[in-house]
Amino acid sequence: MSKLSPADLDRYIFSRTGAANDDLLVGAGYGEDAAAVATDEGTMVVSTDPISLAAERIGTLGVAIASNDVATCGGIPKWLVSTILMPEPDVDLLDDITAQLDAEARRLGITIVGGHTETVAGLSRPLLSLTCMGPTDRYIPTSGAEPGDAVILTKGAGIEGTAVLATDFSDDLDEAGVDSEMVDRATDFFEDISVLPESAVLGPVATAMHDPTEGGVLNGLVELACASGVRIDVERTDVPIRPETRTLCDAMGVDPLRVLGSGALLATVPADEAEEILAALDAEDIDATVVATVDEVADEDDAGVVYDGQFYTGGVRDDMYDLWE
Template identity: 30%
Template sequence: MDLSPNTSEQNPLFQKLEKVRRRQGKVRDTHITLAHGSGGKAMRDLIDEIFVKSFDNPILSQLEDQASFNLAHLMSQGDRLAFTTDSYVVDPLFFPGSDIGELAVNGTVNDLAVSGAKPLYLTCSVILEEGLPTETLRRVAASMQAAARKADIQIVTGDTKVVHRGAADKLFINTAGIGVIPKGIEISAQKVQPGDVVIINGELGNHGAAILIARGELALDTDIESDCQPLHNLVANILKVCPEVHAMRDATRGGLATVLNEFALSSNVGIRLDEKSIPVREEVKGVCEILGLDPLYLANEGKLVVVVPKKSAEAVLSAMKSHPAGKDAAIIAEVSASPPGVVLLKTVFNAERIVDMLVGDQLPRIC
């Protein structure tokens, strides 16, 4: 059959092929099938309609196997790259205040932000279980794009895999992020010094409590929502008034207690917490009391812990309170030379107890 350039447009086979291509991006399946991970047309349609359509930007639209960046543009914003990756397996996928898509974006944005970096680009790789409703995937992709737009970043490349029914649990997401750290910003857990002050940007434990209640295993009726939110603009506020921030982390799995232990061990210092100063919602305290949990170990998805020189503490606190993500910020601890590598809590009864690293997992699949 002659398919030369002069005759191909009139050829019935060519016309049929063009008709099929024009239908590209029309996903009619109501549920994910193994074909959606096969590398063929079903997979291409899924990627085009759900991911490319949702995340549309000039870099992603090239549909190469990688994203390419202009190095001069990147380095004009700072002198170092920050690079991170994280995976999200939260159960349930949708919970009060957020969902797995927004969580995946904000979690990676915040991992970049606490290094002082300006987040710029994300990847999105998904592992889908056969049988997942297609509409669920659409909702998650739309949520990711809304979160990316809010954080002023672009999702520029990714990957899609489908596994047999029962080989995963609905949907897992992996994201990687790239940001640029401005010149002069040196934030590290190894820079904490005696005399420093520890500040947190708001209430602890809301995310962990919201997930626990959303699983429906407890007959509890509360309005607790996840604190999932991007923190890069809050970090920018902090760095404007205190470029010499010593350490900063987001308090996710393991909560505040784990972050402070990491700081204490990395810098070989002591940290003394004041329980009266730690902001925790009464509803979260109630959930913890019922279940025997400690809010210091509950996961958060919109909380950062910042360590600054004492002379800068009030300026940093004021800058944090001026941002919506830091309106409930509080000074909660001071750093001492001893006992080295130990976190102590001054209780409401004026006694002291050691706050150790979390052993095991209070709540699995929290993020």
């Protein structure tokens, strides 16, 4: 599994969006987390996301990831539509999934307003597709980064990936000799997946925000840079990585910057406001670090990310995919 290239997205997705509508303020675009639609009462942010690979906490992750996309665009997640596809009729499995959906939605103050549930032949694991909606007074795109901006990352790389490794691959970690207490701490990272708190702090000043998911923080940076037409040079040593993330990723042979990244928020802010924003995040007990600076490019082909001496301009394959294959 991997994301489509920007060229394929342009050809097969972004050019085929149905009838034009003047109420669509921001539609489908490379790296954009959500759309913006004008309503009589303001702007509505709408996003949809599937989730299938994280079996143990699929409902919890599904709600957090869908609502993150709305919050990352400056919206307040309010409503959720949930589609649940299961490989076979299984009331116990359905009970687990819907209990997780309900608990996480209640925790985040989101109402599940509808959806669809059925079994589908050929599936090997459950598949969820969640659509989240919420109002905003200030839509924030992925494509708004300006040269000179500071790039801020909250929490650290691989938050979601660490939690999924701790649950879906606990037997492998045990065989690799990872301490059980370390795995237990990593499992608690599920509580850090939501980025609603930091979105509220960063939203009023950010020029761009982005939720790194598949492909991790590295892919999130690439999407932000390419969408904004800028270049970002990032050093591995400048990106915060929690000890649990480093230990579990080393044991499984994956790069913390290339694994499921939900739980972190990427944001660009004017450089002269970065220190104040970091202090505001710290006041809310949210770890955050300036990991890079946005650079101007002379040509759009130069837009992208330099990481470990390599230049990236397209989607980064998530290292965790190979673990499921």
